[in-house]
Amino acid sequence: MARFKKRKDGRYATSITINGQKYYLYGSTQKELETKRLKLLTESQKNMLIKTSSMPFKDYCDDWFHSRQINRNANTRDMYFYSIYAHIIPEIGHIPLDKVTKTDIQRLINNLIEHPSTCQKIINTLRQLFDEAIDDDLIYKNPCSKVKLPKVVVNDVPPFNDSEMAAIQSADLCVEDRAFVNVLLAFGCRRGEALALMCSDFDFNSQTVSFQRSITFDKNTPIINPYMKTKSSKRVLHIPKPFFDFFKKYIDTRTGLYLFTMRNGNLITKSSYVKKWKRIETSIENKLYGENILAKMNTRKITALVFRHNFCTQLYYSGISRKKAVEIMGHSSYQMIEKIYASLDEKQEKSSDKIDAMFDNIIRSEER
Secondary structure (H helix, E strand, O other), X not given: OOOOXXXXXXXXXXXXXXXXXXXXXXXXXXXXXXXXXXXHHHHHHOOOOOOOOOOEHHHHHHHHXXXXXXXXXXXXXXXXXXXXXXXXXXHHOOOEHHHOOHXXXXXXXXXXXXXXXXHHHHHHHHHHHHHHHHHOOOXXXXXXXXXXXXXXXXXXXXXXXXXXXXXXXXXXXXXXHHHHHHHHHHHOOOHHHHHOOEHHHEEOOOXXXXXXXXXXXXXXXXXXXXXXXXXXXXXXXXXXXXXXXXXXXXXXXXXXXXXXXXXXXXXXXXXXXXXXXXXXXXXXXXXXXXXXXXXXXXXXXXXXXXXXXHHHHHHHXXXXXXXXXXXXXXXXXXXXXXXXXXXXXXXXXXHHHHHHHHHHHHXXXXXX
């Protein structure tokens, strides 16, 4: 083992030159430093990216994305790609890895303060990047700690009103589009969960349907994803009686494995789904507003997510507990359910009436 110089801070240090580039290495012990030195020499011989604490952060980001994220599902991979190449590298990619500070990251976030959701995605990506750098023994702490993020304001998504529900139920839809709408209404599932349903997922003897997979889109290509959004997303739900006969009849007519496919029997592509939903949306709007173009322009857009929020709201008004609602919705925690239920609790709570009643009781007691 080579001998190394001990620094005042107690660490050992050395330098090594490869292809004219000088690299500085540090370690808590001589053995650790020797391991790093040999690893660096091995990587250089294999033409691998040589990772050092002083390397440009953009190089580390690029290597992390292509080596670690290639097997992620398409949506997650796209999120990391956008965060890294649209925001992180242009702003702080030139800084050496070990010189990136909390101030640099806070400045990046402050420049995007009007886009809180984007800020959250960027900080999540950076945390993983720097955690990886810590595991690689390139830095000692994560500079994302204590970075302040803008508050994400979650807008309330009101449930369908009576007119909307009537329009949904009476809209002129082909049988497959009607089946898709009924899946959203009956189970409150995510779009990808609905698209991935197979005929065999329905058990009409036990009156249940099993959600075991999801479809994501890699650009236009549908990808079957057995790893769903959360572990709790895999669940078995009751088939409501009003929908039982419809689903049984619909599945009896299917010749393929999946409930929803294109005409050639293949899984629905993203462009096909967009066309499908446009047909559904247009049919519902026509029932709601007829030829009133102005009313159509000013109405809210009905999406699969609105169906999901509507289903959760109906769980609340049906007296389903928070715990059971989390299971039915396939959430990993109470956070989202708590937001919806708390908002509905507040609307139900007519505090002014209760305060009036409280003082009425007090005054009556005093009069006696």
